[in-house]
Amino acid sequence: MIPTLAGRLQTRLLIVLVIDVPVTVILxxxxxxxASRAAKVGLVIGGLCLLWELLWHSVQQLRWDKDWxxxxxxxxxxxxxxxxxxxxAWLSVLPFxxxxxxxxxxxxxxxxLGWLLQQGPLRVLFPSWRFEGGRLMARRSLATPAAKAAxxxxxxxxxKERVLVAAGAASSGKDASGSSGTPxxxxxxxxxxxxxxxPGKKSRRRPAVAVTARRRRPLVVVVGVGAxxxxxxxxxxxxxxxxxxxxxxxxxxxxxxxxxxRPAAKAPAAPSGPKPQAWQAPASQQVxxxxxxxxxxxxxxxxxxxxxxxxxxxxxxxxxxxTIEEAAPGKIGWYQSTSAPGQAGPAMLLGPLGxxxxxxxxxxxxxxxxxxxxxxxxxxxxxxxxxVDKVVKVKSSAFPAAQVYQKSKSSTLRLIGYRGTGASAHDxxxxxxxxxLLSPKSGS
Amino acid sequence: MTDLxxxxxxxxxxxxxxxxxxxxxxxxxxxxxxxxxxxxxxxVPTDDIRVVGRSAxxxxxxxxxxxxxxxxxxxxxxxxxxxxxxxxxxxxxYAASEAVRRRTPGPLLRTLVExxxxxxxxxxxxxxxxxxxxxxxxxxxxxxxxxxxxxxxxRLPGGGYVVLVSRDGQPxxxxxxxxxxxxxxxxxxxxxxxxxxxxxxxxxxxxxxxYEEHEEAYQLLRRxxxxxxxRGSGIASxxxxxxxxxxRDRSGKDVHIWQLFRTYHSAPTGPRTERYDAGxxxxxxxxxxxxxxxxxQIRDKIxxxxxxxxxxxxxxxxxxxxxxxxxxxxxxxxxxxxxxxxAVVGELxxxxxxxxxxxxAILLATKERLDLDLxxxxxxxxxxxxxxxxxxxxxxxxxGLAELNDLDCLRVDQDFVVTCSPDDEGGPTGIVxxxxxxxxxxxAPVDSxxxxxxxxxxxxxxxxxxxxxxxxTPLRSLRSWWSWMGGRSL
Numbered sequence: 001m002i003p004t005l006a007g008r009l010q011t012r013l014l015i016v017l018v019i020d021v022p023v024t025v026i027l028x029x030x031x032x033x034x035a036s037r038a039a040k041v042g043l044v045i046g047g048l049c050l051l052w053e054l055l056w057h058s059v060q061q062l063r064w065d066k067d068w069x070x071x072x073x074x075x076x077x078x079x080x081x082x083x084x085x086x087x088x089a090w091l092s093v094l095p096f097x098x099x100x101x102x103x104x105x106x107x108x109x110x111x112x113l114g115w116l117l118q119q120g121p122l123r124v125l126f127p128s129w130r131f132e133g134g135r136l137m138a139r140r141s142l143a144t145p146a147a148k149a150a151x152x153x154x155x156x157x158x159x160k161e162r163v164l165v166a167a168g169a170a171s172s173g174k175d176a177s178g179s180s181g182t183p184x185x186x187x188x189x190x191x192x193x194x195x196x197x198x199p200g201k202k203s204r205r206r207p208a209v210a211v212t213a214r215r216r217r218p219l220v221v222v223v224g225v226g227a228x229x230x231x232x233x234x235x236x237x238x239x240x241x242x243x244x245x246x247x248x249x250x251x252x253x254x255x256x257x258x259x260x261x262r263p264a265a266k267a268p269a270a271p272s273g274p275k276p277q278a279w280q281a282p283a284s285q286q287v288x289x290x291x292x293x294x295x296x297x298x299x300x301x302x303x304x305x306x307x308x309x310x311x312x313x314x315x316x317x318x319x320x321x322x323t324i325e326e327a328a329p330g331k332i333g334w335y336q337s338t339s340a341p342g343q344a345g346p347a348m349l350l351g352p353l354g355x356x357x358x359x360x361x362x363x364x365x366x367x368x369x370x371x372x373x374x375x376x377x378x379x380x381x382x383x384x385x386x387x388v389d390k391v392v393k394v395k396s397s398a399f400p401a402a403q404v405y406q407k408s409k410s411s412t413l414r415l416i417g418y419r420g421t422g423a424s425a426h427d428x429x430x431x432x433x434x435x436x437l438l439s440p441k442s443g444s
Numbered sequence: 445m446t447d448l449x450x451x452x453x454x455x456x457x458x459x460x461x462x463x464x465x466x467x468x469x470x471x472x473x474x475x476x477x478x479x480x481x482x483x484x485x486x487x488v489p490t491d492d493i494r495v496v497g498r499s500a501x502x503x504x505x506x507x508x509x510x511x512x513x514x515x516x517x518x519x520x521x522x523x524x525x526x527x528x529x530x531x532x533x534x535x536x537x538y539a540a541s542e543a544v545r546r547r548t549p550g551p552l553l554r555t556l557v558e559x560x561x562x563x564x565x566x567x568x569x570x571x572x573x574x575x576x577x578x579x580x581x582x583x584x585x586x587x588x589x590x591x592x593x594x595x596x597x598x599r600l601p602g603g604g605y606v607v608l609v610s611r612d613g614q615p616x617x618x619x620x621x622x623x624x625x626x627x628x629x630x631x632x633x634x635x636x637x638x639x640x641x642x643x644x645x646x647x648x649x650x651x652x653x654x655y656e657e658h659e660e661a662y663q664l665l666r667r668x669x670x671x672x673x674x675r676g677s678g679i680a681s682x683x684x685x686x687x688x689x690x691x692r693d694r695s696g697k698d699v700h701i702w703q704l705f706r707t708y709h710s711a712p713t714g715p716r717t718e719r720y721d722a723g724x725x726x727x728x729x730x731x732x733x734x735x736x737x738x739x740x741q742i743r744d745k746i747x748x749x750x751x752x753x754x755x756x757x758x759x760x761x762x763x764x765x766x767x768x769x770x771x772x773x774x775x776x777x778x779x780x781x782x783x784x785x786x787a788v789v790g791e792l793x794x795x796x797x798x799x800x801x802x803x804x805a806i807l808l809a810t811k812e813r814l815d816l817d818l819x820x821x822x823x824x825x826x827x828x829x830x831x832x833x834x835x836x837x838x839x840x841x842x843x844g845l846a847e848l849n850d851l852d853c854l855r856v857d858q859d860f861v862v863t864c865s866p867d868d869e870g871g872p873t874g875i876v877x878x879x880x881x882x883x884x885x886x887x888a889p890v891d892s893x894x895x896x897x898x899x900x901x902x903x904x905x906x907x908x909x910x911x912x913x914x915x916x917t918p919l920r921s922l923r924s925w926w927s928w929m930g931g932r933s934l
Contacts (some may be wrong), residue, residue: 064719065734071557119556120535121524124925125918127533130526131898134651138905257797294856 003068005061007134010055010121013230014136015114016046022079025046025109031102032321034395036423041106044082044091050230052080057175070119268336277306278370281385285438293411296340300413302332302349303375306362311374315411327351330362332361339375339411342384342434344404346412349376353411353417353428361416366393366428374432384440396425404429449688451752459615460608462497463590465494466912468607468621470587470594470836472497473505474529475627475879477585478896482532482904484583484934485924486913494619495585496594496609502580503573505629508568509827512657514687516572522679522767523733524738525565525732527893529572530579532900533925538567541575541784562731584934596839597624597875603867606877620645623907626854626862626877627896628834630827636675639823642795650802651795655826660822662691669697670819671803675704675792677726678764681774682825684769689775692784701785701815704806707764708789719770723777725787729765737888738759739898747858747886755850758888764826771874788814795821829853829891831881845875853883860885860899872910876903 003011021042028038056076060068072415085103112354123130128138281287299313316325316333332351339345368374372388394400396418404414411434418427469476471493480493499505510519525537539551551565555915558564580586592611599605605624609617621785633642633655642651652658654676664689665672672688674681685701692699709722721728736742742761746754779785790808797803802821806814830852838847841856846862847855854862854877862882864874878899880891889895901916908915916924925933 002736002738004744005743066736067559067734068740069558069560071560089647091645113532119535120537123526123533123920127921130534130903131743131894132899133736133740133744138901269919328744434858 001123001130002066003057003135004133004135005053005057006056007129009050009133010136011118011129011134012049012053014044014122016042016049016107019114019117020046020049020110023113024106026038027106027109028102031105033106034397035104036395040105041088041103042110043078044088045107045110047086048084049080050228054228070115070404071116074115077107077115080387081107081111131133137178139265168204254271274367274369276388277373278383278409279305279373279375281438285383286441287385288427288437288439289435291382291437293344294343296343297378297380298399299334299341299347299349299376300379301377303377303383304363304365304368304372305375306372307365308370309363311351311361324350327361329359330356337428338405338414340414341378342411342412342437344409346406346414347376348385348414348416350418352417353419360417360419362415362428365430366391370428374413374430375438376413384411384413384434385436385438387435389431389433392431394427394429394431396420396422396427400429410434449755457822460618461615462530463617463619465619465621466492466601467623467626467907468494468496468619468782469531470496470597470607471625471627471629471881472499472878473502473627473760473879474893476578476625476627477502477879478532478900479625479878479903480585480625481530481579481583482897482900482916483907483913485532486904486908486916486920487930488913490584490587490816492912493586493588494621495605496590496592496607498591498593498826500589500591501577502585503576505567507573509655513654513683514659514662515569515880516682516807517573518568518806520566520568521572523566523572523732523893525551525567527738527897528567528575529893529897530575531895531917531928533921534862534894534897535925538571538575538583541571542567544656545571559730564767565608572885578832578931580900580930581582581933582928584930585880589886590619592617596834597836597845598843599845599865602867603871604873622867622871622873622910623912624875625903626837626875626881628831628836628878628881629893630829630880631833632828633823635823636792636825636890638795639821640790642797646797646914650797650819651821651823654684658775658822661822662687665699666697667697669695669699670801671700671702671817671818672820672822673702673818674822674824676764676824676826677703677766678703678824678826679732679766682726682766684822684824686772686775688781696776699784702818703785703787704792705787708787708790708809720765724773724780725789727763727765728768728769730767731889732765732892733761733889733896738892738894743887745886747874749886751849751855751884754886755884757850761888776875786887790814827880828885829880831883834881837881840875847883851884854881856882857884858902860903861906876906878903893923 001007001011021039024038024042024045025035028041029035033041058070060066081104082106085100088103126136129136132138235298252350258386298315301310303310311330312331313334314327314331315336316327316334319325323334324335332349333350334340335350340347341347341349352359352360353362353365355363368388368391370388370390375383375387376386377383392400404416413430413432413434415430416427418425418432420426448869462837467488468481476495476497480495483492483493490876515521519912523538525539526534528534528538537555538865539555542551543549543841554562554565590609590611592609592614594607594609596608597605600620604620604622607619607621607732608740609619609623611617622690633653635653639651639653646764649660649751652661661672664670674684674688681703685703688701692701701724705725708725709727710725711720711723712721731738734742737746746757749757786809788808790806792804792805793813794805795802798817801817801819804818804821806816829851832841833852837846837848837854840862841848849855856877859880860876860878862875862877864872867873867904877885878890882890882899885899887895887898890899904913905915907913914920
């Protein structure tokens with residue numbers, strides 16, 4: 001098959017839907033990547049492909065015979081794979097700890113299968129595909145500069161004179177079968193489907209010369225624009241799904257929130273009503289605005305005044321499966337690879353949502369609103385006071401890793417409550433920034 | 445519908461036999477085969493189809509030309525793996541079949557990396573002929589064949605057509621039909637006027653044609669050596685040169701080869717995006733047309749152009765060319781350095797007999813005259829591609845049923861329809877053409893394997909619109925392919 005632009009896009013779209021997405025999902029499951037994430041990998045690869053096709057089409061124009069050899073069609077997978085990787089990382093579809101080896105396997109498998117499909121099997125389903133430059137279906141006639149209708153009207157006369165004798169009406173048909181001896185049979189007209197079907201359907205009443213206007217150029221443009229729009233749509237959808245709460249990675253969180261108040265920021269669990277609960281430091285504590293943000297001090301306990309909740313913490317690391325360990329029952333985990341509370345950068349504390357008697361340690365974390373206070377007491381008896389910036393609720397599969405792990409000079413907190421397993425798993429993430437450090441007054 | 449009876453031509457003195465069909469394909473060669481195969485696949489019964497031809501074997505004419513030009517079963521055609529005559533899907537291709545037969549993945553790998561990392565894979569004559577023979581048996585070809593020459597097509601007053609067929613030792617056959625398909629092929633080798641005149645007066649011992657039986661010419665040169673002129677620079681000429689050089693090497697006789705080019709391509713020419721490869725006089729091209737003309741951008745372009753522009757482009761793209769093959773290029777290189785191969789650029793002005801041979805007068809491109817004393821002249825100027833030379837086409841045009849285009853072939857529309865008109869009941873009937881008969885159609889390589897199949901798909905779709913057979917939808921296509929793979933008879 002030597003592709004045309006329309007054919008390229010049609011074929012690629014088919015392969016994205018039939019090969020790329022299913023293959024990445026199935027392989028993703030085998031490789032322990034979540035299905036929805038794997039599907040996104042497939043869609044991103046596929047969506048990018050449509051853009052790539054525009055580039056490859058221009059490259060093809062440089063070839064004198066507009067040929068596109070199979071080998072070339074295979075090798076263009078290399079740049080596509082590399083750029084796909086960059087784009088996936090940028091869209092943060094893939095989590096930090098997903099090894100790129102898995103991506104390579106997903107890409108290579110779907111690429112090779114898609115390419116092999118184009119080397120033959122696709123022609124079995126779409127016999128015209130190879131003659132139509134990769135379009136899935138044959139096009140109907142265009143303008144026909146050929147045969148005028150004239151011959152049709154001319155024919156009867158000379159013919160009759162020379163060979164045929166018309167016996168006139170059908171009634172006289174049977175009497176004289178002439179000298180031939182063989183009875184003249186009716187033509188196969190009786191065999192074919194009744195022509196009565198004709199008048200109803202326009203395809204059967206096709207005139208002798210089809211006069212369809214030349215409309216192919218615009219169609220190609222429409223297809224091209226459609227593909228671009230589709231690609232854009234796919235990216236937008238994935239971008240929104242992944243980073244639903246919308247701040248650009250570099251935009252300061254509070255500014256973005258002020259500009260675009262998002263529904264999710266109000267959080268379903270916290271209807272628009274509740275106002276932040278003010279919290280006053282007890283008199284026994286000395287309040288400081290600045291403190292040493294370089295010194296790592298382990299957290300000891302978390303206090304959330306609004307929820308009337310206080311829980312001890314415990315440092316946790318990674319399991320063999322590269323997921324974060326769970327803390328002991330009744331304790332909140334502090335992921336020790338992140339900053340310590342009070343230290344510059346994000347400190348990540350996490351635990352299951354729900355009530356204490358059901359094993360939850362973070363209660364109804366989603367009820368927090370912007371402006372609430374979270375306190376983390378450290379092992380040196382000091383307490384870091386955090387002000388909540390925002391509370392988001394996400395599906396675990398769409399965990400905004402880049403945002404959560406985003407580095408900062410100030411000390412920030414990421415308090416994460418999780419609930420459920422598999423596809424229904426979701427997280428409540430509280431983003432907070434340290435404002436004060438409380439230390440016990442001497443003598444108390 | 446008007447019923448009519450047909451009176452025999454008084455000069456024939458015979459009675460007519462009658463037959464009825466829905467589709468009659470005239471030609472009986474590969475062009476007929478491609479269409480009928482497609483129709484049978486989509487469920488048209490054998491009773492509804494008649495094939496009129498001189499042989500009950502669809503590969504007969506093709507095999508004759510191959511044999512005449514010295515190609516044996518194992519020799520390779522100038523064609524693509526996927527251009528598989530017996531398989532409308534082109535999958536699996538000839539390369540896969542050959543890989544299975546020879547138990548080596550070589551041909552298959554070659555198709556995947558051609559033409560960048562390897563010279564293109566080409567199927568052998570044997571693969572092609574065997575495949576078509578098997579498929580012909582599968583679709584019940586012999587049940588549909590009416591042996592004979594179609595000499596007349598006439599439109600019936602009530603609609604539809606009658607095809608008159610003259611047969612050996614039997615009364616003529618009159619077949620009534622709704623659709624007539626013409627795939628008449630070439631009417632024979634193309635001989636220049638000069639050669640024709642010479643042969644008329646002095647016989648064809650010294651002036652032979654590459655597409656006619658000419659083994660004697662080779663034997664003569666093998667026996668006693670000599671001087672030979674090869675006219676033309678296309679695929680036929682490269683085949684002849686290869687044979688001459690092989691014979692020369694084996695026999696050890698001194699054979700001097702002159703090759704007469706009409707146009708000498710010394711280097712790749714044309715702008716960057718339309719450049720074509722050339723060297724030592726030859727225009728190199730893997731197939732008769734650029735690949736994109738078989739189903740890519742050039743095919744789209746040709747579809748869009750009007751007839752005059754289209755024919756101009758077809759002429760340009762399909763101009764004489766030959767595929768570059770390194771072994772053959774090496775032979776010629778040796779000939780040039782050792783001095784027994786000479787390229788001459790010009791026209792053959794005349795041929796005159798001399799004892800034991802012929803003298804050729806060549807008008808060189810430099811306007812000088814060159815006289816060559818030769819033992820043999822081999823005309824390798826290709827086949828006659830003019831459909832108008834066929835008596836049936838002549839009669840059609842005379843009756844006003846068809847028109848000729850500038851290539852003197854039948855003028856067809858985008859669907860390869862020559863003429864189409866409703867019958868009394870409003871159902872469409874018509875004449876369609878494919879192959880060389882329809883040269884100048886909105887598909888450039890009409891007379892290639894792929895061209896025949898492309899035309900077959902298009903025509904069959906048009907026929908299915910009018911109720912003959914089924915459209916080849918993905919599901920039906922898959923089912924038909926599956927039964928092809930299983931070799932199940934239809």
